[in-house]
Amino acid sequence: MNYIVFDLEFNQGYSPVKGDKSVINKNCPFEIIQLGAVKLNENLDTISTLERLIKPKVYPILHPFVADLTGLTIKDLNAAEPFQKVYEEFIEFLKGDKSILCTWGMADIKELFRNILYYKLDTFHIPNEYIDLQSYASKHLNRRKGFSIGLGAAVALLEIPFKEEFHDALADACYTTEVFRKIHNKKVEPKICLLHKNRRENTHRKEKCTIDNHGLIKQFEKMFNREMTEDEKSIIKLAYIMGRTNQFQIKNYDK
DNA sequence: ACTTCCGACGACGTGGACTG
């Protein structure tokens, strides 16, 4: 089994007119412009690395914020291969043993999938198991509930030697790898990627419903093969309502 | 600049208990 630690750099829509959102492509708000990945074996030894720039298609102008952050230029990017070609290389990079994706936060996985789908490419080769190392590092470094730690802060706190500037895809993937090595223990377990799952999908409002008392009594009469008395009927109705409150449920936990 | 995620918090709905 291998771990694939990867990091992406994105570009986004830019218009000189402040507040102009017409340039933003809703299907691809963040276009991947750089991919960096490190393949690790089970002992977290580096097997190989991959770094590629990607020729932009959705946003031909580099957002000044992104240019400043990454140090990349549109000239560099235009000389690179398009996403489809780099994606093929990434799939090739993934081949071999079963892989688990490792990222810093969920944004990279999410945007990777979004870009793949935008180009109508197949996600079949992308592993469905992932480890969000930012989440584990935040817990490991005792961050306040709900507050994630930044990669730079984690690197500093874990006393990882500073070699390269941040916000280069491969450099960030390497720093993420170093963090992984520092915090790796049995508690760091992969999760299944469910990107289709909406945050509130499982918490939608319940449909309003009423109890079919007639049907309820009928069912009991069928089960006991006799008519229920009036007392029994009221006990059944009451028990049904009480059952729905889970008042007497005892939780049994697996040992 | 923009998106996303998470926790906190308030509003609201529901159902049981209680009271008159």
Place this chain on the structure above:
DNA sequence: CAGTCCACGTCGTCGGAAGT
């Protein structure tokens, strides 16, 4: 039976902090 109170769960919004 109707009204009120309370506990609990759900949902939407907000702010902070992360990502590029």
